[in-house]
Amino acid sequence: MNTSDYFQLFSALAPEVIVVLTALLVLAADLLGLQDTPRSYRMSIAAGLTTVGCAGAAGWMFLNPVVRNWHNGMFVIDPLNEVVKAVILLLTVFTAMLSVEAKFTRHVGEYFALLLLATVGMMVLASTEDLLMVFASLELVSLSLYILVAFDKSSRQSAEAALKYFLFGGMSAAFLLFGFSLLYGLTGTTYVPRMAHKIFTLGPDPLATVALVMIVIGFGFKIAAVPFHLWAPDAYQGAPLPCAAFIASGSKVASFYVFAKVMLLGFSQLGWGDGSSAASGWIPLLSIVAALSMVLGNLAAIRQTSVRRLLAYSAIAHAGYMLIGFLALGGEAFASLLFYVTTYTLTTVGAFGVLGVVEAQVGGGSLKDFAGLSRRSPVLAACLMVFLLSLAGIPPLAGFFGKFYLFAAALTNESQSLPFLWLVILGIAMSCVSLYYYLQVLKQVFVVEADENARPLAVPFLAHAVVVLLAAATVLLGCMPGWLLDTLHAAIVESSW
Amino acid sequence: MLAWTIYFSFAGALACLLTPRANPRATRAVALGTALAGLLCGLMGAVQFKPENGIEVITNVRWIPALGIDFSLAADGISVTLVLLTGLAAVAGVLFSWNVEHRTNEFFAFFFALIGGVYGVFLSLDLFLLFVFYEIAIVPKYFLIAIWGSTRRDYAAMKLALYSFIGSGMVLIGMLAAYAVSGLASFDLQTLAQHSFAPEFQHWAFPLVFVGFAILAGMWPFHTWAPTGHSAAPTAASMLLAGVVMKLGAYGCLRVAMTLFPEGLKMWQHELAALAVTGIVYGALVALVQKDFKFVIGYSSVSHMGFVLLGLATLNLVGWSGAVLQMFSHGVIAGLLFGVVGRMVYDRAHTRELDALEGMGLLKAMPFAAVTFVVAGFASMGMPGFSGFIAELQVLIGAWQAFPKLAILAGVGIVVGVVYTLKTTAKVFFPDKPDAAEAHEDHAHELEPISVPERLGAALLILCTVIIGLHPRLLLDLIVPSFQSPLFDGLRKAAGL
Numbered sequence: 001m002n003t004s005d006y007f008q009l010f011s012a013l014a015p016e017v018i019v020v021l022t023a024l025l026v027l028a029a030d031l032l033g034l035q036d037t038p039r040s041y042r043m044s045i046a047a048g049l050t051t052v053g054c055a056g057a058a059g060w061m062f063l064n065p066v067v068r069n070w071h072n073g074m075f076v077i078d079p080l081n082e083v084v085k086a087v088i089l090l091l092t093v094f095t096a097m098l099s100v101e102a103k104f105t106r107h108v109g110e111y112f113a114l115l116l117l118a119t120v121g122m123m124v125l126a127s128t129e130d131l132l133m134v135f136a137s138l139e140l141v142s143l144s145l146y147i148l149v150a151f152d153k154s155s156r157q158s159a160e161a162a163l164k165y166f167l168f169g170g171m172s173a174a175f176l177l178f179g180f181s182l183l184y185g186l187t188g189t190t191y192v193p194r195m196a197h198k199i200f201t202l203g204p205d206p207l208a209t210v211a212l213v214m215i216v217i218g219f220g221f222k223i224a225a226v227p228f229h230l231w232a233p234d235a236y237q238g239a240p241l242p243c244a245a246f247i248a249s250g251s252k253v254a255s256f257y258v259f260a261k262v263m264l265l266g267f268s269q270l271g272w273g274d275g276s277s278a279a280s281g282w283i284p285l286l287s288i289v290a291a292l293s294m295v296l297g298n299l300a301a302i303r304q305t306s307v308r309r310l311l312a313y314s315a316i317a318h319a320g321y322m323l324i325g326f327l328a329l330g331g332e333a334f335a336s337l338l339f340y341v342t343t344y345t346l347t348t349v350g351a352f353g354v355l356g357v358v359e360a361q362v363g364g365g366s367l368k369d370f371a372g373l374s375r376r377s378p379v380l381a382a383c384l385m386v387f388l389l390s391l392a393g394i395p396p397l398a399g400f401f402g403k404f405y406l407f408a409a410a411l412t413n414e415s416q417s418l419p420f421l422w423l424v425i426l427g428i429a430m431s432c433v434s435l436y437y438y439l440q441v442l443k444q445v446f447v448v449e450a451d452e453n454a455r456p457l458a459v460p461f462l463a464h465a466v467v468v469l470l471a472a473a474t475v476l477l478g479c480m481p482g483w484l485l486d487t488l489h490a491a492i493v494e495s496s497w
Numbered sequence: 498m499l500a501w502t503i504y505f506s507f508a509g510a511l512a513c514l515l516t517p518r519a520n521p522r523a524t525r526a527v528a529l530g531t532a533l534a535g536l537l538c539g540l541m542g543a544v545q546f547k548p549e550n551g552i553e554v555i556t557n558v559r560w561i562p563a564l565g566i567d568f569s570l571a572a573d574g575i576s577v578t579l580v581l582l583t584g585l586a587a588v589a590g591v592l593f594s595w596n597v598e599h600r601t602n603e604f605f606a607f608f609f610a611l612i613g614g615v616y617g618v619f620l621s622l623d624l625f626l627l628f629v630f631y632e633i634a635i636v637p638k639y640f641l642i643a644i645w646g647s648t649r650r651d652y653a654a655m656k657l658a659l660y661s662f663i664g665s666g667m668v669l670i671g672m673l674a675a676y677a678v679s680g681l682a683s684f685d686l687q688t689l690a691q692h693s694f695a696p697e698f699q700h701w702a703f704p705l706v707f708v709g710f711a712i713l714a715g716m717w718p719f720h721t722w723a724p725t726g727h728s729a730a731p732t733a734a735s736m737l738l739a740g741v742v743m744k745l746g747a748y749g750c751l752r753v754a755m756t757l758f759p760e761g762l763k764m765w766q767h768e769l770a771a772l773a774v775t776g777i778v779y780g781a782l783v784a785l786v787q788k789d790f791k792f793v794i795g796y797s798s799v800s801h802m803g804f805v806l807l808g809l810a811t812l813n814l815v816g817w818s819g820a821v822l823q824m825f826s827h828g829v830i831a832g833l834l835f836g837v838v839g840r841m842v843y844d845r846a847h848t849r850e851l852d853a854l855e856g857m858g859l860l861k862a863m864p865f866a867a868v869t870f871v872v873a874g875f876a877s878m879g880m881p882g883f884s885g886f887i888a889e890l891q892v893l894i895g896a897w898q899a900f901p902k903l904a905i906l907a908g909v910g911i912v913v914g915v916v917y918t919l920k921t922t923a924k925v926f927f928p929d930k931p932d933a934a935e936a937h938e939d940h941a942h943e944l945e946p947i948s949v950p951e952r953l954g955a956a957l958l959i960l961c962t963v964i965i966g967l968h969p970r971l972l973l974d975l976i977v978p979s980f981q982s983p984l985f986d987g988l989r990k991a992a993g994l
Contacts, residue, residue, distance in 0.1 A: 436659060447644050
């Protein structure tokens with residue numbers, strides 16, 4: 001390899017490099033120059049730098065659109081990856097903005113640097129088709145997130161959540177690595193498409209089955225699907241709010257994207273069982289995981305009194321819906337999955353934004369603390385209604401169209417036998433359950449009156465802006481889903497999926 | 498012209514929300530203006546409408562091309578009839594909720610969001626669009642009952658929301674399956690109706706979609722939301738629930754389930770008719786023994802909606818047009834009945850117990866209410882000269898041709914209807930305990946007099962039922978030719994017409 005190649009690689013990696021440099025800059029600026037200034041000032045500077053860095057990275061991607069594959073899939077750039085990376089950057093910016101008012105830490109520089117490092121990990125995760133790189137970048141994401149969860153040093157819950165998240169995450173990494181190494185032993189390559197070809201030509205092999213199960217377990221932890229979900233409610237509850245929002249959004253997008261890529265690229269041609277060429281091996285497995293997640297997540301959410309835990313269980317349920325997008329195989333289903341993940345994460349960040357204001361101003365995040373919110377802050381209440389109804393799947397909000405498209409894609413794939421009809425029925429039935437608990441929250445917000453002495457909430461400007469922006473996006477993506485849909489379709493076609 | 502009903506209503510909802518909370522008079526003015534604008538648009542549309550043209554397309558814009566979804570609104574005689582009904586119910590609803598002082602602006606915002614959704618359903622030609630409007634109507638219902646309702650409002654509101662959502666979930670499954678199986682990549686109702694689905698498919702898809710819609714139409718045994726919902730709801734909301742929301746369900750049965758799966762209707766015709774007649778008789782019998790005034794009307798709604806479903810199941814033109822006419826007729830009469838019970842009686846007497854009302858001397862205290870209720874009661878019983886007579890007669894004739902035995906049973910239901918109406922009227926307004934009435938003479942004077950808006954609303958509705966009763970061709974000339982349009986080709990073929 002000569003030097004010009006390195007230069008090209010460097011310029012292709014520029015978005016990631018920009019984010020890394022931003023991380024270093026934030027760290028340096030905060031440690032060297034701003035130690036004596038008030039915390040809110042430091043927070044604003046750091047968040048501003050983060051925003052500029054992320055915007056720069058995204059801008060670079062759109063100004064220099066390349067399609068290339070370096071070193072057998074070590075680093076791949078195609079339009080689809082860029083869309084996913086743009087979404088991740090956007091989520092990072094929103095998380096940073098939500099962090100500005102947070103009071104849980106004095107270590108501003110470290111906090112934002114870790115946030116940005118996690119973002120870099122997610123970006124690399126999105127643009128690689130090599131198992132080694134997948135593992136390395138996943139570790140970068142995970143390690144940053146473990147620390148972020150523990151960042152509230154004054155809170156025991158935060159420490160407990162981090163420990164739990166770390167232990168579960170470590171286990172999942174072990175499973176994943178075991179699965180990857182089995183695959184490498186079997187095929188002699190870590191490049192996913194080549195590995196897929198090897199597996200296909202090798203034919204049915206018990207080792208491949210074991211590897212597959214290991215990989216599903218490993219990623220199952222990351223996306224918090226039942227039965228690998230146990231860390232999620234505690235992590236959501238104990239983590240500082242912006243970190244919980246980030247785990248629920250950015251990490252979700254990246255994990256789902258890479259999981260889908262490994263499964264669809266790597267195993268979609270698996271020929272075993274009855275000899276059918278479709279991925280008959282893992283479809284039953286994932287169907288069960290999806291069904292369990294939908295049922296357990298939604299049923300457990302009913303009993304929650306803490307809104308964070310409620311959102312955590314609803315996240316588990318939504319992971320179940322998203323898994324349906326895997327099963328249908330093919331571009332349409334993949335587009336529907338990405339649409340769902342994108343709209344879901346935007347909505348969730350918005351809900352966390354509202355939750356953050358309520359926690360900070362009312363002093364708690366249980367259902368009762370939302371009582372009379374419609375009087376105390378009408379705008380936040382209206383936005384929360386948009387977010388929760390979108391999560392429940394009420395039109396014309398983005399969540400409805402996401403579900404609709406996902407289910408339509410699952411059914412149209414093999415439209416004569418309708419193999420996934422039962423999952424679609426289960427999914428729709430479980431959405432009815434979910435409406436119940438989302439309405440429980442909204443009942444507190446709109447129906448129950450606040451205490452006598454409850455005053456209007458003083459909502460920070462930035463939180464207001466983020467929440468309103470996200471609510472508008474939820475409505476717009478629901479009313480005009482064509483825009484994101486066409487982008488995804490075009491990207492998928494160009495990326496030759 | 499007709500499409501403006503939808504836009505006006507949603508704009509009105511927003512305008513009501515933005516009026517100052519402290520100034521309910523402004524809100525009422527906006528609300529009345531919106532409702533009148535909707536009614537006027539409906540009337541002008543009806544005058545311009547040429548029934549012999551079949552379906553008139555109003556707008557047709559590509560919406561989400563990737564899935565073959567259009568924003569297409571269209572009207573035939575059935576839609577026009579129901580749009581008029583909605584306009585009437587909206588105006589009467591505003592007039593009867595003139596006394597809402599608690600969070601007036603939000604009340605009317607939810608009210609018109611519901612109305613807008615209802616107009617939208619009646620005018621949609623695209624299945625997806627129809628479904629979107631259908632679901633938009635769910636959330637406002639919940640809040641109208643939960644915030645402004647009375648007896649057990651939490652329970653009733655949640656029950657109604659979940660029943661509606663489950664029903665729409667069933668519709669969604671059937672709709673997605675039909676989309677997938679047809680392979681037409683279109684949600685246009687006319688296109689889908691021309692596709693002949695395999696009989697095995699229709700065998701399960703038809704009952705799924707039909708029952709999904711019929712839950713909202715109060716079909717026995719899924720009617721239980723109706724009495725509780727109607728009685729817990731504030732007056733305007735019960736007027737809308739019984740007046741138009743139940744029609745949404747029946748309209749969906751006719752417009753979607755029956756046109757898409759005509760063979761399915763043929764297979765399930767007898768079962769459906771049996772359920773409908775059970776509803777008629779059961780509703781009437783239960784109304785006979787109710788102790789709560791509103792529950793009497795609630796169960797009578799179940800009974801009268803049974804006629805709609807029976808008419809739909811007859812598979813002949815007389816039955817169908819009778820069913821549509823009954824939708825209109827019951828919408829007007831039920832609105833009137835709930836207006837009297839909820840606004841005139843309950844808001845003043847603060848009780849709905851028949852035994853308590855008996856001793857209040859309501860005849861002397863509010864003669865206007867007594868007269869209105871007697872007229873409405875006659876209309877509801879199906880006395881000649883009122884709209885209910887023509888409608889139920891047509892349904893019975895149609896039913897006689899299709900299933901004579903069930904027609905006789907339905908006739909029994911009418912007789913029971915006469916009994917409970919007379920019994921209730923006598924008990925509330927003409928008690929045979931003159932002493933008790935004398936004793937409460939003083940109490941009677943404390944009741945505030947019937948206000949002008951109430952008189953106007955009642956007069957409007959009475960006028961409608963009388964006009965249609967005396968000159969039913971006004972509507973029948975709209976309704977009957979509709980069944981000749983290509984949308985109903987398959988249905989007519991299945992019926993052998």
